[in-house]
Amino acid sequence: MDRLAEFLPSAEKGYLPYYLWVISIVSMGNALQNYVTLHYTRRIYNGRFVPNRSLPPASDKFNPEDSLAKLKPASSTDKDSEKAAQDQVTPLAARLFGTYTFMAGIIRFYASYELESRFLYHLAFWTHAIAAVHFTSEMLVFRTIRFSGPQIFPFLAAYSGSIWMIMQYSNYVQ
Template identity: 30%
Template sequence: MTSFLPQHEGWLPYWLLLVSILSVGNTIQAYLTTKNTREVYMRAGQEITALTSRIFGTWTLVSAVVRLYAAYNISNPQVYELALVVFTVAWVHFVTEWVVFGRAAWGRGLAGPILISTGSLFWMFSQWAFYVG
């Protein structure tokens, strides 16, 4: 079983793997129901449709693939940077939907994505030298 796990030192590759797996689960939920998407965008009302939920799920799947690739190729600077970009785009999206556009409201649905993207960004920026050199 351990042969399937990232082989690099440190905890960040495992974190990226975990976040990728969770994102795939979120993608499946977004394709099956609008419930979780509505929890994030609580103030969006009728703007949340099955289509918008699936689009959100598709973005989440793309992010999961990038993060998964980074988990296994964490010493590659381009892959590391791409994972940073994906977390940055997610952070900017969720914060602007909350603060600027007002479609998201602080709660269970929004807390997870903001805390995960914020924490991951700080962790990845602080560990750049360790993993990339």
């Protein structure tokens, strides 16, 4: 057990470094799986979408294919649209998400050992705050997430990490 303790960050001022260390390892593992399979990412982003037929036609100033609103959530009652439904988790989206998540994991890992550094503390906080905003907007604005099952962990990690870091700021940063 002493050998393991040599590698772990100090918990002299509290358990926040352990939390950041664990969540950094989880983040990096999640990031790597995004390069191997879409399965787990699809469990989080579980919405089915269909082409948005209410967009105006293509013109010199507007291309519906370039619109962020080109897809809309599929209706569970419209069987014809369900046939055309697709998810938005593509290999490209998974790799982008994986790259961001790996970067966030690295920042959290370094911060877990150096929480007294104001800059690393702020960076680690922002990795949580950005994740919280992302998952919340995906649920409330873009409707690609439902708050249940596999979606609970990212919300809990993002919000609890943000709140914990705000509450402990003066304990670590002088």
